[in-house]
Amino acid sequence: MLARWTLQTRLISPKPCATIRFKSSARPASFEQDEDAVEYFRKRKTEWKRRQGGSYFLDHLILTVRAGKGGNGCAAFHREKFKPFGPPSGGNGGRGGDVYIRATGELTSLASVPNRIRGEAGTNGQGTWQNGKNGGPTVINVPIGTVVRELPREDPRSAPDEWMMEEESLSGLDFYEKQEAMRENRWVHYPRFGEANVQRDSFKDAEAALYKDERERRYERRKRQIMHPVEIDLDREDMQEDDTNSPLGQRRSDDLGVLIATGGTGGLGNPHFLSDVNRSPKFATKGHEGETITLSLELKILADIGLVGFPNAGKSTLLRAITGGRAKAEIAGYAFTTLNPSVGIVRVAEDGTFEGELSSQTVHDETIVEKAEEAEKMGRGDYAFAATRNQAASSTGHYFDLYEAFRFTVADNPGLIEGASDNIGLGHTFLRAMERALALVYVVDLSGPAPWDELQVLREELETYQPGMSNKARMVIANKADLIGGAGDPEDVRAAREKLRKLEAYVRTELANPEEGQYLDVIPISAKFSQNLPIVVSRMKTYVEQARSQMDRK
Numbered sequence: 001m002l003a004r005w006t007l008q009t010r011l012i013s014p015k016p017c018a019t020i021r022f023k024s025s026a027r028p029a030s031f032e033q034d035e036d037a038v039e040y041f042r043k044r045k046t047e048w049k050r051r052q053g054g055s056y057f058l059d060h061l062i063l064t065v066r067a068g069k070g071g072n073g074c075a076a077f078h079r080e081k082f083k084p085f086g087p088p089s090g091g092n093g094g095r096g097g098d099v100y101i102r103a104t105g106e107l108t109s110l111a112s113v114p115n116r117i118r119g120e121a122g123t124n125g126q127g128t129w130q131n132g133k134n135g136g137p138t139v140i141n142v143p144i145g146t147v148v149r150e151l152p153r154e155d156p157r158s159a160p161d162e163w164m165m166e167e168e169s170l171s172g173l174d175f176y177e178k179q180e181a182m183r184e185n186r187w188v189h190y191p192r193f194g195e196a197n198v199q200r201d202s203f204k205d206a207e208a209a210l211y212k213d214e215r216e217r218r219y220e221r222r223k224r225q226i227m228h229p230v231e232i233d234l235d236r237e238d239m240q241e242d243d244t245n246s247p248l249g250q251r252r253s254d255d256l257g258v259l260i261a262t263g264g265t266g267g268l269g270n271p272h273f274l275s276d277v278n279r280s281p282k283f284a285t286k287g288h289e290g291e292t293i294t295l296s297l298e299l300k301i302l303a304d305i306g307l308v309g310f311p312n313a314g315k316s317t318l319l320r321a322i323t324g325g326r327a328k329a330e331i332a333g334y335a336f337t338t339l340n341p342s343v344g345i346v347r348v349a350e351d352g353t354f355e356g357e358l359s360s361q362t363v364h365d366e367t368i369v370e371k372a373e374e375a376e377k378m379g380r381g382d383y384a385f386a387a388t389r390n391q392a393a394s395s396t397g398h399y400f401d402l403y404e405a406f407r408f409t410v411a412d413n414p415g416l417i418e419g420a421s422d423n424i425g426l427g428h429t430f431l432r433a434m435e436r437a438l439a440l441v442y443v444v445d446l447s448g449p450a451p452w453d454e455l456q457v458l459r460e461e462l463e464t465y466q467p468g469m470s471n472k473a474r475m476v477i478a479n480k481a482d483l484i485g486g487a488g489d490p491e492d493v494r495a496a497r498e499k500l501r502k503l504e505a506y507v508r509t510e511l512a513n514p515e516e517g518q519y520l521d522v523i524p525i526s527a528k529f530s531q532n533l534p535i536v537v538s539r540m541k542t543y544v545e546q547a548r549s550q551m552d553r554k
């Protein structure tokens with residue numbers, strides 16, 4: 001009763017939450033023991049992730065780009081001894097920086113791309129005809145294979161452009177207030193001449209011309225958005241546009257990629273408004289806002305193999321085990337530990353050994369246990385004489401950098417549960433990453449009461465997400481085999497064998513696709529204790545090889 005009461009007060013009153021807002025590493029020891037608090041924070045984190053609707057996953061991102069704002073023009077007059085009325089001398093503002101997008105082989109996911117990007121602003125013009133400096137270009141680096149699409153303006157996720165933002169800020173004002181606010185956004189006045197300026201006909205003419213120009217710009221921008229929305233398939237590293245300002249046939253010296261948003265033009269200095277009727281213009285214009293564009297970035301292929309399984313089946317443990325601990329997937333004994341798909345690279349040598357196999361003695365325990373062990377080792381000073389990863393590898397005759405013959409990527413996913421299609425758990429969003437995987441692998445907990453039921457749910461959920469998707473599944477990994485069979489008691493071993501056989505029978509009758517001659521392999525393993533992994537890796541390697549050769553043939 002007491003436990004429930006504490007949980008409820010946390011939910012309604014913000015104060016205790018505020019006091020326990022620290023990083024997991026900085027949590028006091030007592031925090032980990034307060035199971036209610038841990039449970040509450042975990043649920044809140046899962047809920048938060050779900051609300052994002054998958055917009056920040058590694059393979060998909062909604063990105064708002066605003067190119068740089070142009071610098072303001074300057075209203076100034078030349079001052080010189082014996083020349084009381086010098087000519088207007090305000091410089092123009094610098095152009096705002098453009099934003100480009102470029103594919104690079106150095107990245108493998110969209111994780112490093114921020115979801116808001118602002119181009120560099122141009123600087124303001126100054127007196128004595130000094131123009132402002134142009135903003136430099138901003139380049140967004142994305143992995144090769146990224147498809148970039150512009151979201152239409154009607155899409156609720158797309159960011160408002162400068163005119164929509166202005167409209168919003170002016171709502172509720174009367175005509176004169178609006179007029180004043182709009183002038184404020186567009187004009188720079190010579191000190192103390194603001195009120196006098198706006199009365200003059202020359203200013204009114206200039207203002208009419210400015211609005212006309214703005215309407216044209218706005219029309220052109222909207223027309224472009226409708227007729228030619230940005231859609232780029234960045235499948236090569238050297239894609240770049242010719243620089244329209246460079247002499248014919250000459251390429252831009254720097255590889256900037258493809259232009260996606262142009263910077264705003266700089267404001268005009270007051271000399272621009274010099275005319276027969278106005279010999280002393282005391283106003284200049286402000287710089288234009290840069291182009292705003294909302295893009296959806298999608299990575300075509302994220303990983304070769306996708307792991308699909310219930311929460312806690314041991315997917316993250318498996319990924320760590322087959323990558324030799326390089327993939328930093330978090331492992332814990334509660335559901336939805338993994339909130340984002342993460343990708344690991346499996347490296348296989350010529351003789352079929354893989355990196356994780358070299359450290360087959362390693363136990364991949366829960367992250368919190370591993371961290372505590374590491375800290376203890378560190379405290380004892382054990383690391384001072386420990387072999388480095390390369391030394392350890394060379395003692396077994398393997399330098400992976402030298403003998404690596406094949407590599408493929410495996411994605412660890414958040415857990416999938418029954419009803420994911422109704423947005424229970426993390427929903428389906430992360431399965432998008434798996435849509436284009438070359439092969440899928442089911443991971444089930446063999447120690448559970450009915451692993452075959454899990455398989456059925458997984459298959460149904462895949463099919464609900466995308467009909468035909470479950471055909472990509474090639475293997476069933478029966479994890480946690482160490483937990484069944486007891487301590488070698490013949491009766492327990494027999495029961496364990498029986499269970500495995502039942503699972504195999506289920507897979508053969510229910511999951512196979514005999515028309516295509518496809519039967520799924522069932523492989524019992526223990527990811528935690530790295531048992532029976534070589535066979536898993538060699539089968540995965542075969543699937544990837546087959547799928548790749550089929551892709552080449554197409």
Ligand SMILES: Nc1nc2c(ncn2[C@@H]2O[C@H](COP(=O)(O)OP(=O)(O)OP(=O)(O)O)[C@@H](O)[C@H]2O)c(=O)[nH]1
Pocket residue numbers: 309310311312313314315316317318330331332333334335336337338339364365366413414415416479480481482483525526527528529
């Ligand atoms: N005994 C035993 N325990 C295992 C094995 N594999 C994983 N576990 C344990 O099972 C629990 C869950 O493991 P995770 O790897 O976090 O499971 P997951 O499928 O990634 O779970 P989610 O991220 O929540 O979907 C942890 O407590 C692991 O230590 C295994 O082979 N044997």
Ligand SMILES: [Mg+2]
Pocket residue numbers: 315316317329330331337338412413414
């Ligand atoms: Mg996990």
